Amino acid sequence: xxxxxxxxxxxxxxxxxRTARQPxxxxxxxxxxxxxxxLNSGGLHASTELPGFPTGSFLAFALAVPxxxxxxxxxxxxxxxxxxxxxTGFFSRxxxxxxxGSALLAGQLAGIVTLGVLQAVFYIVTGLLLGVRFASGPAGxxxxxxxxxxxxxxxxxxxxxxxxxxxSGESIQGLFPALFVFLFISSMNTPRNLxxxxxxxxxxxxxxxxxxxxxxxxxxxxxxxxxxxALGFGIAIALSLVSLALAVWALGQRLExx
Amino acid sequence: xxxxxxxxxxxxxxxxxxxxxxxxxxxxxxxAPGEIYGFxxxxxxxxxxxxxxxxxxxxxxxxxxxVGGYDVRNEGxxxxxxxxxxxxxxxxxxxxxxxxxxxxxxxxxxxxxAERKPxxxxxxxxxxxxxxxxxxVRGYSGGMKRRLDLALALVHRPSILFLDEPTTGLDxxxxxxxxxxxxxxxxxxxxxxxxxxxxLEEADVLAxxxxxxxHGRIVAEGTPTALKAEIGRPxxxxxxCREDDRQRIAGLLAEFGExxxxxxxxxxxxxxxxxxxxxxxxxxANGVVVDDVELRAPTLDDVFLAKTGRTLEGAAExxxxxxxx
Numbered sequence: 001x002x003x004x005x006x007x008x009x010x011x012x013x014x015x016x017x018r019t020a021r022q023p024x025x026x027x028x029x030x031x032x033x034x035x036x037x038x039l040n041s042g043g044l045h046a047s048t049e050l051p052g053f054p055t056g057s058f059l060a061f062a063l064a065v066p067x068x069x070x071x072x073x074x075x076x077x078x079x080x081x082x083x084x085x086x087x088t089g090f091f092s093r094x095x096x097x098x099x100x101g102s103a104l105l106a107g108q109l110a111g112i113v114t115l116g117v118l119q120a121v122f123y124i125v126t127g128l129l130l131g132v133r134f135a136s137g138p139a140g141x142x143x144x145x146x147x148x149x150x151x152x153x154x155x156x157x158x159x160x161x162x163x164x165x166x167x168s169g170e171s172i173q174g175l176f177p178a179l180f181v182f183l184f185i186s187s188m189n190t191p192r193n194l195x196x197x198x199x200x201x202x203x204x205x206x207x208x209x210x211x212x213x214x215x216x217x218x219x220x221x222x223x224x225x226x227x228x229x230a231l232g233f234g235i236a237i238a239l240s241l242v243s244l245a246l247a248v249w250a251l252g253q254r255l256e257x258x
Numbered sequence: 259x260x261x262x263x264x265x266x267x268x269x270x271x272x273x274x275x276x277x278x279x280x281x282x283x284x285x286x287x288x289x290a291p292g293e294i295y296g297f298x299x300x301x302x303x304x305x306x307x308x309x310x311x312x313x314x315x316x317x318x319x320x321x322x323x324x325v326g327g328y329d330v331r332n333e334g335x336x337x338x339x340x341x342x343x344x345x346x347x348x349x350x351x352x353x354x355x356x357x358x359x360x361x362x363x364x365x366x367x368x369x370x371x372a373e374r375k376p377x378x379x380x381x382x383x384x385x386x387x388x389x390x391x392x393x394x395v396r397g398y399s400g401g402m403k404r405r406l407d408l409a410l411a412l413v414h415r416p417s418i419l420f421l422d423e424p425t426t427g428l429d430x431x432x433x434x435x436x437x438x439x440x441x442x443x444x445x446x447x448x449x450x451x452x453x454x455x456x457x458l459e460e461a462d463v464l465a466x467x468x469x470x471x472x473h474g475r476i477v478a479e480g481t482p483t484a485l486k487a488e489i490g491r492p493x494x495x496x497x498x499c500r501e502d503d504r505q506r507i508a509g510l511l512a513e514f515g516e517x518x519x520x521x522x523x524x525x526x527x528x529x530x531x532x533x534x535x536x537x538x539x540x541x542x543a544n545g546v547v548v549d550d551v552e553l554r555a556p557t558l559d560d561v562f563l564a565k566t567g568r569t570l571e572g573a574a575e576x577x578x579x580x581x582x583x
Binding site for chain 2: 006008009010011013017018021022083088089090092093094095096097098099211256257258
């Protein structure tokens with residue numbers, strides 16, 4: 001039996017190679033969130049003049065969104081890739097090797113987490129080039145990369161769970177808009193305390209995506225906000241644990257081998 | 259080469275699917291070490307389901323199977339360590355190159371680091387893909403994909419090889435090349451080969467023994483020669499010169515044997531003692547003129563027809579048979 005790290009490394013390398021060789025799925029998670037951020041920054045800049053708005057730079061405020069948006073793209077890509085493996089029989093090929101079930105999942109997720117961190121580096125560099133100053137400094141940036149890895153793990157495991165349950169890339173893509181709804185009913189464009197419409201503020205307040213965004217936002221514009229960090233990391237860890245548990249269960253169901 | 263048991267022993271193997279018929283309905287078979295066993299049947303007959311059970315990817319509903327001396331139900335990892343498999347449709351990643359695939363497979367199969375690269379090169383050369391090794395698989399032809407599939411199945415030097423319809427969709431040249439490699443593996447490396455196919459010629463040319471499966475049951479088993487000898491008698495096929503004579507020729511032929519085909523063909527399986535000369539003499543005496551008369555030795559399709567009442571081609575077209583995976 002080959003060592004688990006070798007198996008995971010081989011599968012992660014494959015996952016990254018695949019993504020690198022299909023620009024059509026590698027570029028949108030980088031470009032679209034940044035483009036949307038720039039559009040919002042142009043159109044919603046006046047929001048910064050609202051009393052109580054946490055910063056004078058809407059760009060700094062909006063920079064948090066791509067981190068979560070990119071992770072959502074990763075969910076879809078991870079799920080679609082795994083579903084394709086199931087449909088084409090590649091998953092069966094892997095099942096015929098001595099590879100452990102845990103390595104099948106971990107290898108896939110290791111690739112997604114690596115790509116998630118690379119995406120985060122891209123967003124950070126883009127922000128710095130556009131003049132955003134990170135209030136938490138270099139240590140905050142390091143923590144942000146760790147957080148990006150955690151969020152990518154959570155959403156990637158969720159995508160893997162969906163793929164293992166449905167075995168269909170089309171189903172994953174069909175679920176993608178539903179995941180995006182969570183993003184749009186969050187505090188992505190306005191701080192929760194400044195949302196004037198009651199029902200929207202309520203939905204944004206019970207939506208965990210709001211806290212995932214606010215954790216990133218705190219590191220960029222506030223500095224070290226213990227409450228925002230605790231909520232963000234807490235939700236990311238909970239999402240990862242629940243998604244991983246679901247993915248492991250679904251893998252057991254899918255992997256019928258004796 | 260390994261000296262361990264590389265036989266396949268199957269007893270009363272069953273696989274049922276929810277809301278479906280028994281895809282495999284209590285089959286027994288034995289494949290000797292180094293033998294090429296052809297598993298022949300139409301689509302949906304239960305061939306692929308059998309392979310999935312024997313390769314541990316699908317647990318049997320009932321019965322037992324030992325592959326390489328290991329129980330497929332309780333010793334899955336041990337079974338997988340001694341088998342290689344190329345399942346239906348080459349399961350390859352179109353974005354990876356041939357070399358990428360072999361690199362991944364050598365790592366997952368726990369080939370020692372120092373041996374990985376030489377093994378990759380050896381297999382690429384063996385299947386004739388050295389030049390194409392660094393091209394993405396999406397640019398490969400069907401034959402190249404099948405050859406790569408075979409190379410991947412051989413990475414860990416398995417003593418038993420499962421090939422599920424390995425030449426479906428291949429051109430004759432690629433098919434012949436693959437047959438040659440499979441035959442070489444059995445003859446030179448003593449690899450046991452379990453080969454499913456719906457091509458009669460493939461089973462005839464390649465297999466030491468053939469099992470014919472229909473509706474999840476094995477309906478005939480033996481060497482191709484013995485199975486054909488079991489049918490025994492040759493058939494005679496006539497092409498009339500004038501369509502008007504069709505009825506008369508059919509009547510004449512019926513005197514010499516049982517009609518074959520769907521009634522449109524002018525063919526009979528000759529009765530004991532009847533020969534081609536008798537038929538020609540009878541037609542001559544009745545003033546029947548024909549374009550062609552052909553005497554055919556029994557084929558595996560004749561065996562299939564005799565055992566199931568249908569031709570293999572007809573069974574495949576009707577989609578008759580148990581649920582396929």
